[in-house]
Amino acid sequence: MTETKTRRRGERLEQAILDATWAELAEVGYTALTIEAVAKRAGTSKPVIYRRWQSRAHLVVSAWVRQQPQESGTPDLGSLRADLVWLFTRVADRMAGMMSETIAGVMADAFKHPEVQTLLRDRLDSAPLTGVIRHVVDNAVARGELRPVELPRMVLRLPLDLVRAVAVFYGPPVPDEMVESMVDDVYLPLLKGLALD
Amino acid sequence: MTETKTRRRGERLEQAILDATWAELAEVGYTALTIEAVAKRAGTSKPVIYRRWQSRAHLVVSAWVRQQPQESGTPDLGSLRADLVWLFTRVADRMAGMMSETIAGVMADAFKHPEVQTLLRDRLDSAPLTGVIRHVVDNAVARGELRPVELPRMVLRLPLDLVRAVAVFYGPPVPDEMVESMVDDVYLPLLKGLALD
DNA sequence: CCTTTAAGATACGTTGCGTTTCCTATCGAA
DNA sequence: TTCGATAGGAAACGCAACGTATCTTAAAGG
Numbered sequence: 001m002t003e004t005k006t007r008r009r010g011e012r013l014e015q016a017i018l019d020a021t022w023a024e025l026a027e028v029g030y031t032a033l034t035i036e037a038v039a040k041r042a043g044t045s046k047p048v049i050y051r052r053w054q055s056r057a058h059l060v061v062s063a064w065v066r067q068q069p070q071e072s073g074t075p076d077l078g079s080l081r082a083d084l085v086w087l088f089t090r091v092a093d094r095m096a097g098m099m100s101e102t103i104a105g106v107m108a109d110a111f112k113h114p115e116v117q118t119l120l121r122d123r124l125d126s127a128p129l130t131g132v133i134r135h136v137v138d139n140a141v142a143r144g145e146l147r148p149v150e151l152p153r154m155v156l157r158l159p160l161d162l163v164r165a166v167a168v169f170y171g172p173p174v175p176d177e178m179v180e181s182m183v184d185d186v187y188l189p190l191l192k193g194l195a196l197d
Numbered sequence: 198m199t200e201t202k203t204r205r206r207g208e209r210l211e212q213a214i215l216d217a218t219w220a221e222l223a224e225v226g227y228t229a230l231t232i233e234a235v236a237k238r239a240g241t242s243k244p245v246i247y248r249r250w251q252s253r254a255h256l257v258v259s260a261w262v263r264q265q266p267q268e269s270g271t272p273d274l275g276s277l278r279a280d281l282v283w284l285f286t287r288v289a290d291r292m293a294g295m296m297s298e299t300i301a302g303v304m305a306d307a308f309k310h311p312e313v314q315t316l317l318r319d320r321l322d323s324a325p326l327t328g329v330i331r332h333v334v335d336n337a338v339a340r341g342e343l344r345p346v347e348l349p350r351m352v353l354r355l356p357l358d359l360v361r362a363v364a365v366f367y368g369p370p371v372p373d374e375m376v377e378s379m380v381d382d383v384y385l386p387l388l389k390g391l392a393l394d
Numbered sequence: 395c396c397t398t399t400a401a402g403a404t405a406c407g408t409t410g411c412g413t414t415t416c417c418t419a420t421c422g423a424a
Numbered sequence: 425t426t427c428g429a430t431a432g433g434a435a436a437c438g439c440a441a442c443g444t445a446t447c448t449t450a451a452a453g454g
Contacts, residue, residue: 006450006451007400007401007402007449007450007451008401008451009399009400009401009450009451009452010400013401029308030305031305031306031308031309034440034441034442035441035442035443036440036441036442039402043402044401044402045401045402045403045404046442046443046444047400047401047402047403047443047444047445048400048401048402050443050444051400051401100308101305101308104301104304104305104307104308105305107301107305107365107366108227108228108298108301108302108304108305109228110301111226111228111297111298111301111368112228117366117368120366121366121367124366152378152382152383153378153382154359154375154378154379154382154383155382155383157362158359158383161358161359161362161363162351162355162358164362165354165358165361165362166358168304169304169314169317169318169321170318171308171314178351181349181350181351182351185349185350185351185352185391186349186351186352186355186387188390189387189390189391189393190383190386190387190390191390192390192393193385193386193387193388193389193390193391193393194382194386194390196386196389196390203419203420204418204419204420204431204432204433205432206419206420206421206430206431206432207431210432231409231410231411232410232411232412233409233410233411236433240433241432241433242432242433242434242435243411243412243413244412244413244414244432244433244434245431245432245433247412247413248431248432
């Protein structure tokens with residue numbers, strides 16, 4: 001038998017579909033992604049997919065969630081600036097990796113599907129990133145580079161918003177000068193300004 | 198004659214199409230906007246539209262450009278904070294007016310059409326908004342609220358990026374507390390931090 | 395072993411795409 | 425005023441993907 005004419009079910013099948021989705025995403029992007037292509041690539045059929053996900057947006061978000069890497073350790077490179085550059089670079093790289101085209105597409109579709117919007121928002125709000133930011137700032141405080149400062153939500157979400165905005169407008173990858181500008185012209189001055197009180 | 202069976206050309210026709218586009222946009226949004234519907238509403242036909250614009254994205258950007266209001270005067274409400282709240286609120290309102298759904302949709306489609314991306318970027322980079330920001334800051338400096346400070350590009354684009362991010366993620370309208378948080382937690386501290394040197 | 399569940403294949407009607415064809419109103423030059 | 429070039433309007437096209445319905449049959453479990 002060259003063909004494993006097996007019929008998958010449950011978890012195995014689902015994972016195969018999500019893998020196929022991810023592969024399609026990488027190959028043709030979000031806008032051009034079709035359910036039919038995903039079905040074919042996964043070796044299954046449309047109804048199987050529609051039985052599990054309401055829409056392309058739902059499917060893609062599922063695939064994305066599974067792909068999410070867990071947070072790697074936080075840096076301590078000896079200076080606040082160095083840590084911030086590292087952090088922003090990391091965000092920019094990840095953004096380039098899973099195309100901003102996908103993000104833009106999903107965000108657009110999310111208007112049709114409130115649950116997707118919610119899911120996406122929660123996923124990005126509670127991002128492990130905020131933990132890293134806090135950690136980096138704490139280190140700077142410990143080093144005496146910065147006076148103790150509390151970080152409002154809006155400040156915590158800023159890195160992601162900024163990188164996303166630039167990536168979507170200029171297309172990835174985000175150039176190094178832009179990343180440095182985010183740090184030197186925005187985030188560092190902002191932290192210093194917050195620490196004034 | 199109840200019917201003006203006239204056949205429009207050139208500028209008149211073009212304007213009618215753009216008006217129809219804008220109306221459709223307001224009614225069904227970007228994602229659901231179809232060229233056929235625009236053609237019908239404008240009382241013309243698809244080929245006429247395709248002769249002028251390559252895609253839905255091009256068409257919508259054209260319509261949007263025509264609709265762009267010219268900048269109203271800059272404020273001077275007596276304090277930097279008040280001016281900034283006014284400014285951010287204005288940005289948020291405009292964002293709510295021409296749906297963030299449209300922005301998200303166009304941005305997503307822009308990946309397929311580099312000229313659209315360029316057009317959009319230029320339009321938003323050179324936004325009259327940056328002039329207003331400079332003016333507001335100058336006034337604060339003149340009042341003695343702030344030491345003289347130069348504003349990097351990244352700082353100038355921040356208001357638009359921030360409001361857009363929030364509008365797209367939470368859906369419009371952007372709540373007042375969010376606007377105030379942008380001013381109190383981000384922009385004001387940032388300006389003060391920049392003015393430290 | 396026999397029942398239940400759902401995978402996989404196929405086909406369906408629908409919608410909007412972007413294009414082509416054809417006819418004729420409008421415009422500008424002669 | 426006439427005539428030829430230009431371009432608007434209407435209709436139809438083939439195509440692609442949508443989302444659904446139908447049917448057969450493999451897998452899972454008691």
